[in-house]
Amino acid sequence: MHADPKGVLTGVHFLDGDHACCEGTLAAGARFSAGYPITPSTEVVERFASRIPTVGGIFIQMEDELAASIAIQGAVWGGAKAFTVTSGPGYSLMMEHIGYAAMTETPCVFVNVQRGGPSTGLPTLPAQADMMQARWGSHGDYGIVALCPSSPQECFDLTIEAFNLSEEFRVPVMMMLDECVGHMTEKVVIPKAEEIEITPRRFTKEPPEKFHVYEPKENQVPEMVQAGAGYRFHITGLTHDERGYPNMNIDAQDRLVRRLQDKLKPLANGRGLCETENLEDAEVVVVSYGITARVAQRALQLARRRGIRAGKFRLITAWPFPLERIRELAGRVKAFVVPELNLGQMVYEVERAAAGQAAVLSVTHAGGGVHDPEAILNAIVEAARL
Amino acid sequence: MSEMECVMEIPEDAFNPVEPFLRMDRMPHIWCAGCGIGTTVNCFVRALLNSKADLDKVAIVSGIGCTGRVAGYAQMDSFHTTHGRAIPFATGLKLANPELQVVVYSGDGDLFAIGGNHFIHAARRNMDLKVICVNNMIYAMTGGQSAPTTPGHATTSTAPYGVFEPAFNLVSLAEAAGASYVARWTTYHVMQLARSMEEIFKKKGFCFIEVLSPCPTLYQRRNKMGDGLEAMKYYKKASKIRHGAPTSECALTKDGEIVVGKFVDRDRPDYLELLRSQMVESLGERYAEPEMACEDAEVTCSL
Numbered sequence: 001m002h003a004d005p006k007g008v009l010t011g012v013h014f015l016d017g018d019h020a021c022c023e024g025t026l027a028a029g030a031r032f033s034a035g036y037p038i039t040p041s042t043e044v045v046e047r048f049a050s051r052i053p054t055v056g057g058i059f060i061q062m063e064d065e066l067a068a069s070i071a072i073q074g075a076v077w078g079g080a081k082a083f084t085v086t087s088g089p090g091y092s093l094m095m096e097h098i099g100y101a102a103m104t105e106t107p108c109v110f111v112n113v114q115r116g117g118p119s120t121g122l123p124t125l126p127a128q129a130d131m132m133q134a135r136w137g138s139h140g141d142y143g144i145v146a147l148c149p150s151s152p153q154e155c156f157d158l159t160i161e162a163f164n165l166s167e168e169f170r171v172p173v174m175m176m177l178d179e180c181v182g183h184m185t186e187k188v189v190i191p192k193a194e195e196i197e198i199t200p201r202r203f204t205k206e207p208p209e210k211f212h213v214y215e216p217k218e219n220q221v222p223e224m225v226q227a228g229a230g231y232r233f234h235i236t237g238l239t240h241d242e243r244g245y246p247n248m249n250i251d252a253q254d255r256l257v258r259r260l261q262d263k264l265k266p267l268a269n270g271r272g273l274c275e276t277e278n279l280e281d282a283e284v285v286v287v288s289y290g291i292t293a294r295v296a297q298r299a300l301q302l303a304r305r306r307g308i309r310a311g312k313f314r315l316i317t318a319w320p321f322p323l324e325r326i327r328e329l330a331g332r333v334k335a336f337v338v339p340e341l342n343l344g345q346m347v348y349e350v351e352r353a354a355a356g357q358a359a360v361l362s363v364t365h366a367g368g369g370v371h372d373p374e375a376i377l378n379a380i381v382e383a384a385r386l
Numbered sequence: 387m388s389e390m391e392c393v394m395e396i397p398e399d400a401f402n403p404v405e406p407f408l409r410m411d412r413m414p415h416i417w418c419a420g421c422g423i424g425t426t427v428n429c430f431v432r433a434l435l436n437s438k439a440d441l442d443k444v445a446i447v448s449g450i451g452c453t454g455r456v457a458g459y460a461q462m463d464s465f466h467t468t469h470g471r472a473i474p475f476a477t478g479l480k481l482a483n484p485e486l487q488v489v490v491y492s493g494d495g496d497l498f499a500i501g502g503n504h505f506i507h508a509a510r511r512n513m514d515l516k517v518i519c520v521n522n523m524i525y526a527m528t529g530g531q532s533a534p535t536t537p538g539h540a541t542t543s544t545a546p547y548g549v550f551e552p553a554f555n556l557v558s559l560a561e562a563a564g565a566s567y568v569a570r571w572t573t574y575h576v577m578q579l580a581r582s583m584e585e586i587f588k589k590k591g592f593c594f595i596e597v598l599s600p601c602p603t604l605y606q607r608r609n610k611m612g613d614g615l616e617a618m619k620y621y622k623k624a625s626k627i628r629h630g631a632p633t634s635e636c637a638l639t640k641d642g643e644i645v646v647g648k649f650v651d652r653d654r655p656d657y658l659e660l661l662r663s664q665m666v667e668s669l670g671e672r673y674a675e676p677e678m679a680c681e682d683a684e685v686t687c688s689l
């Protein structure tokens with residue numbers, strides 16, 4: 001299905017990542033957003049607040065992030081496509097409702113423009129230190145999707161992808177920007193509505209008397225309903241059976257929680273997005289994402305000039321992590337170099353995938369700026385010598 | 387005890403008019419004998435019956451707690467959310483799908499401790515929500531800890547030597563925050579409570595009913611106030627119906643007078659009306675009415 005032209009600002013624009021992300025939400029069909037202001041993400045909802053009344057939808061500024069992150073889920077069950085936006089401390093407050101969205105299989109999008117932490121940290125400066133929080137931040141076992149744009153154009157494109165994936169898999173999807181990508185201004189091309197593919201909500205065709213709200217259907221994903229349509233369904237954050245009724249037994253827990261993770265397997269195996277360069281002959285592969293991938297690009301150039309066979313693996317889908325692809329590479333390269341604006345997070349996944357077959361060098365940065373390409377280059381040189 | 391003993395023959399074809407409103411496949415419910423929550427649910431169903439509500443268009447949202455389980459027994463679109471967050475969930479639901487009658491049904495701890503901030507803001511916005519609070523003056527689900535409603539001198543599992551923090555006066559708080567309708571009843575006042583509920587189904591804006599309700603298991607017993615029946619006797623004896631009473635004079639105490647009645651019934655434009663008029667004022671023809679929910683869930687969403 002194609003995008004509704006009402007929300008699509010077709011044309012060539014000069015936009016920062018936050019604004020491009022907002023245009024992505026509108027193109028994807030989001031008509032409801034609830035937010036709470038926080039730097040460096042507020043521009044996303046400021047733009048939404050100014051655009052949405054002429055498109056046909058609502059922005060509401062809630063009293064805190066707990067409220068914002070659950071209001072969007074009420075809106076989803078009311079039939080809307082909805083998202084919220086935050087950074088740092090606000091993301092921490094949203095964790096409970098990321099868990100609620102995972103447990104209730106509520107399709108929705110959380111935009112996190114990452115800034116330096118912990119706590120209030122560096123409100124206006126970049127980091128990529130919420131990557132593990134995005135995956136594991138709420139209690140219990142569950143699965144989510146996280147996408148990492150490297151440019152304003154990708155902030156637009158991937159936001160649409162985020163909504164599409166949330167509808168397909170019925171999971172909360174995290175748009176993991178960083179302050180640099182959020183605030184950098186570049187050319188953004190917004191295509192015509194008919195060129196934008198939208199995944200429609202998978203509403204059930206079953207009549208109410210036959211419908212079970214959590215019966216696994218295609219690819220283990222249950223079908224959606226919305227309030228007011230006569231289904232009289234029940235949703236709970238308690239462990240539940242296929243009827244949505246609380247069920248406190250070990251088997252029900254096992255069935256449900258495993259399915260919440262397993263339904264994302266198609267994404268982990270093959271469908272995850274990444275950008276690669278020079279992997280054919282690579283002896284060293286730089287694994288990076290977001291703004292750091294752009295800094296790493298320079299280091300890769302310099303390394304090639306020095307005759308080092310360096311390749312690039314840019315994570316776009318960070319979660320589910322592309323374990324198989326990294327494992328396959330590990331069998332034929334010497335080492336991975338993993339620069340990130342944190343003290344080492346996604347590098348754990350790379351190590352887990354490499355499983356000792358290749359060396360893994362972490363290039364850390366506590367946030368507040370970006371790496372010096374030299375630092376990444378040095379790691380590449382060191383890796384090539386191994 | 388003997389005055390309660392009566393033997394009743396139940397004919398086989400007996401029909402309880404409440405049943406179509408409840409998920410009978412989930413019975414028996416979890417509530418204790420003598421608990422007041424079931425009584426309030428009965429009143430709620432009576433109110434729905436009397437108001438001839440289309441149950442397909444009523445949604446109920448609860449937080450977490452013994453009262454939070456109400457949503458799970460209501461045969462309508464029902465949402466058991468997270469602790470304290472029923473109101474913001476309901477806010478999103480209502481705004482996406484304004485034709486729904488959205489009822490929030492939750493406990494005193496849920497709505498006024500962890501969820502207190504959401505309560506005052508929804509009242510301030512005059513969000514069109516019907517909030518029913520079962521006030522048992524305790525955190526029941528977790529085993530009888532203090533709530534912001536526990537009256538002074540009562541003991542709880544976390545205040546074994548007596549509560550000394552001042553309690554919230556819920557009706558006064560609701561009025562001050564901007565609620566359009568504020569009433570209080572007890573589970574003794576079943577007729578009045580049902581009528582009050584019926585009334586708020588017809589009223590626009592943020593409506594609040596506090597229902598004083600016994601928790602014999604964790605509150606009455608610990609405080610030597612007897613069982614559910616004793617609570618009814620106390621409610622009967624101590625209650626004074628004073629419609630329109632100044633809410634500031636209606637604070638509850640451990641064993642004193644209970645002022646009940648309808649305290650506030652005023653007309654204020656609700657959130658969606660305010661939103662619309664501001665947008666029309668600023669944007670004129672450019673304003674597009676929100677279109678979010680699909681009319682028919684069987685039709686693929688066109689947004």
Ligand SMILES: Cc1ncc(C[n+]2csc(CCOP(=O)(O)OP(=O)(O)O)c2C)c(N)n1
Binds near residue numbers: 492494524526
């Ligand atoms: C975030 C969070 N904190 C704490 C709890 C534990 N908890 C469950 S119910 C409850 C209190 C409920 O009290 P109230 O709202 O008065 O409901 P009642 O059981 O008395 O009807 C608490 C603290 C929880 N579920 N979630």
Ligand code: SF4
Binds near residue numbers: 418600601
């Ligand atoms: S613990 Fe108290 S509030 Fe909970 S069901 Fe029992 S009597 Fe009712």
Ligand SMILES: [Mg+2]
Binds near residue numbers: 451493495521525526
């Ligand atoms: Mg309580």
